[in-house]
Structure formats: C-alpha cells, structure tokens
Amino acid sequence: MKQEELIKIMIGVAKGIAKVEGRDTEVAVHDLHEMQMVFIANGNITGREVGTRMDKSIYKMILRQSDDDGHMIAYRTMSEKGKRLRSSHFIIRDEKGEPAVLICINQDDSKLEELRDYINYKIHVNTDEECSPGDSGGNIIQNVAQNAIMNSIWKMTTGDLDTKEGKITLLKELKRQGIFDVRATTPYICKALSISQTTLYNYLREIKNEGEDDSTPLRLK
Structure with a gap:
C-alpha cells in the first residue's frame, strides 16, 4: 500500500475517533515520511494546525516509550497554554514494518475533572490517591x-x-x-x-x- 493511501485511511479513522469522542478531544494524523501533520480535528485544544512539523525529539521519545503494538496510552501532557491533557499515540507501520503514520489524541478532561470534584465533594469521598x-x-x-x-x-x-x-x-x-x-x-x-x-x-x-x-x-x- 502506498503512503498516500495509508494516510487517507488513517485520516478516515481519525475523523471517526473525533466524532465519537467529541469537541474536547483533538485527533491529529502525522505523515512520518515527511514528519508533518496532515490532518487535525479540534485543533483549538493545542493550537496546532495542518502543516505543523513534528518535533524529532518527541517522535523519538514516543518510539522508545511505546509498547510492542506501537501504542502509548493515556499519559499526562501540557499544552502551550498550560492546559493539562490526557494524550495517547498510535504508530502505524507500513508493509515493511517501518513507522509510516502517527495518530495523536489529546483529550481535555477539565470538565470531567470538575464533575468528579463536585461529586466527591457532595458525597464526601476521600480523594487521596491510594493503590488498589x-x-x-x-x-x-x-x-x-x-x-x-x-x-x-x-x-x-x-x-x-x-x-x-x-x-x-x-x-x-x-x-x-x-x-x-x-x-x-x-x-x-x-x-x-x-x-x-x-x-x-x-x-x-x-x-x-x-x-x-x-x-x-x-x-x-
């Protein structure tokens, strides 16, 4: 499969994820051959746009930290505006097994966190983090x-x-x-x-x- 065809398929997947998750979830697709963003939904969350170059250091860190499936799930990041985000990355490989496309998901959980804090307050739940x-x-x-x-x-x-x-x-x-x-x-x-x-x-x-x-x-x- 050609790179252009793979990117087209992944953009379709990204659009579907954005529709399911809603406006508080940013979904971006990066062409790893060109090292730049080719699609983004709800880009207002981080302020990025199509054409943004991918930082080489961040990409290499994702490669090192991702699991055997090429996934890096639900870790904390921060936008340039200081907003706390829950981020996940998915590396898509080509037929030769080489990284070809990267899907990035950044979720703004601030509304959910406010709701959680309100519920905890109302039912007097101890919010201290404990290991289960x-x-x-x-x-x-x-x-x-x-x-x-x-x-x-x-x-x-x-x-x-x-x-x-x-x-x-x-x-x-x-x-x-x-x-x-x-x-x-x-x-x-x-x-x-x-x-x-x-x-x-x-x-x-x-x-x-x-x-x-x-x-x-x-x-x-």
Whole structure:
C-alpha cells in the first residue's frame, strides 16, 4: 500500500475517533515520511494546525516509550497554554514494518475533572490517591517517570535529546521536579534517553558541579 493511501485511511479513522469522542478531544494524523501533520480535528485544544512539523525529539521519545503494538496510552501532557491533557499515540507501520503514520489524541478532561470534584465533594469521598490491590508498583513508577519525561519534553524550547546538552537540559528539569527521589525511576529515564546508568550519573554530577543542584548528595534509585 502506498503512503498516500495509508494516510487517507488513517485520516478516515481519525475523523471517526473525533466524532465519537467529541469537541474536547483533538485527533491529529502525522505523515512520518515527511514528519508533518496532515490532518487535525479540534485543533483549538493545542493550537496546532495542518502543516505543523513534528518535533524529532518527541517522535523519538514516543518510539522508545511505546509498547510492542506501537501504542502509548493515556499519559499526562501540557499544552502551550498550560492546559493539562490526557494524550495517547498510535504508530502505524507500513508493509515493511517501518513507522509510516502517527495518530495523536489529546483529550481535555477539565470538565470531567470538575464533575468528579463536585461529586466527591457532595458525597464526601476521600480523594487521596491510594493503590488498589491490583496495582503494580512497577507500573506506577513507570507512569511517574514516563509522564515526567514527556511533560518536560513538551516544555523544552531548546536542546535536542540527540545531544548531550539536550539530555542535560531535560535532566535538570527532572531533577528540579524531584523525579530522582522516586525509587526505581532511573532505569526508565536511561531507556528514554538511550544512555547507561553510568552516563546518567556523570551527567547528574556535571549538573551538580555547575551549581544547578542543592547541597544534598546525588541519590540514584
């Protein structure tokens, strides 16, 4: 199947998703051969439009963090206007198994969150987040690291994650957020940046030597 035909089919799928989910859900289709957006519905949510170039660092992060099916589901991101979004990505591969199309879904859950808060208030539900018996500690930790990494990448305006400088810029932001105080996040961060734990430790030491860190010792979990 030609790239143009695949894109046409995926745009049809994206239109259907947008109709089902409604106006609070943005659905975009990216041509990964040209690395640009070819379709978007409800683009007012992020302010993007057709023709927007795809950021190479974000694309590579999606490739690293997606599951075996090429899916990255329901992680937190933030729009340029500071709006919290629930985002998902689906990588569509061609007949040769190469990434060809990316479907991006950004959902504005603010109305649902307001409704949830109202219901919790009315019925006096304890809203403290607790782990259910079926929760996996590893999954929770992975989500914490993944969300922090993706949110920080969306905020980055300088630095490419393919460079040492870009990686250090991201690590400074993650350290500022206290991500390294969360146990067992280090392996996920190393995977996302394609670096070893030794390299990560060296980068963090450089940050400390630059005076970007406080006086507390480095703690790799």
